Amino acid sequence: SQQGEEDPQALSIQEGENATMNCSYKTSINNLQWYRQNSGRGLVHLILIRSNEREKHSGRLRVTLDTSKKSSSLLITASRAADTASYFCATEANDYKLSFGAGTTVTVRA
Amino acid sequence: EPEVTQTPSHQVTQMGQEVILRCVPISNHLYFYWYRQILGQKVEFLVSFYNNEISEKSEIFDDQFSVERPDGSNFTLKIRSTKLEDSAMYFCASGGGTGEQYFGPGTRLTVT
Numbered sequence: 001s002q003q004g005e006e007d008p009q010a011l012s013i014q015e016g017e018n019a020t021m022n023c024s025y026k027t028s029i030n031n032l033q034w035y036r037q038n039s040g041r042g043l044v045h046l047i048l049i050r051s052n053e054r055e056k057h058s059g060r061l062r063v064t065l066d067t068s069k070k071s072s073s074l075l076i077t078a079s080r081a082a083d084t085a086s087y088f089c090a091t092e093a094n095d096y097k098l099s100f101g102a103g104t105t106v107t108v109r110a
Numbered sequence: 111e112p113e114v115t116q117t118p119s120h121q122v123t124q125m126g127q128e129v130i131l132r133c134v135p136i137s138n139h140l141y142f143y144w145y146r147q148i149l150g151q152k153v154e155f156l157v158s159f160y161n162n163e164i165s166e167k168s169e170i171f172d173d174q175f176s177v178e179r180p181d182g183s184n185f186t187l188k189i190r191s192t193k194l195e196d197s198a199m200y201f202c203a204s205g206g207g208t209g210e211q212y213f214g215p216g217t218r219l220t221v222t
Contacts, residue, residue: 002207003152033209040199042215043213045213048210050209090151090153096141096143097155098155099155
């Protein structure tokens with residue numbers, strides 16, 4: 001399985017702090033995507049990073065990808081209460097299906 | 111901003127009944143997907159659909175499942191004879207071919 005696995009499982013931070021979560025996977029990928037899910041709701045696409053890219057930014061999000069270590073990280077800077085959610089990485093090989101990890105639950109305390 | 115929509119938001123059905131879950135993908139997208147998430151578990155791939163046929167399916171997607179794009183806008187998932195273990199959140203997603211997959215809000219299926 002090439003499923004991503006996130007670390008840590010849960011993260012609690014103070015508003016304004018940065019949150020970092022990691023994702024590891026097992027096999028070669030075409031791209032890796034990060035999603036956010038608020039409790040019981042749908043998956044919101046955050047960012048996609050391709051296998052030939054090392055870093056991408058989108059607003060307060062920064063994603064890195066290290067294909068030699070088969071790992072990725074998601075950094076959320078200056079966190080807000082609205083960032084409280086579960087964050088999932090999902091990998092795609094050349095088969096157009098996404099393999100999801102179990103997610104990191106982030107709680108931002110006011 | 112275009113969104114994937116799904117109906118109904120919640121479906122309750124009795125074991126053995128057929129259900130049809132409906133999705134309207136983003137209008138210019140060509141790739142369509144169904145995923146499911148059993149409560150407390152990972153999101154799992156079910157099936158992908160492109161050019162009016164299934165391009166990939168998982169072991170979960172057995173003969174009880176089928177997909178259809180009956181017209182230019184809808185994409186449906188049918189479960190012929192539901193089982194208790196089919197209870198889950200079902201997500202539809204669509205993509206334009208650049209890799210990103212955009213998910214709908216999901217249909218919560220409860221089989222009693």
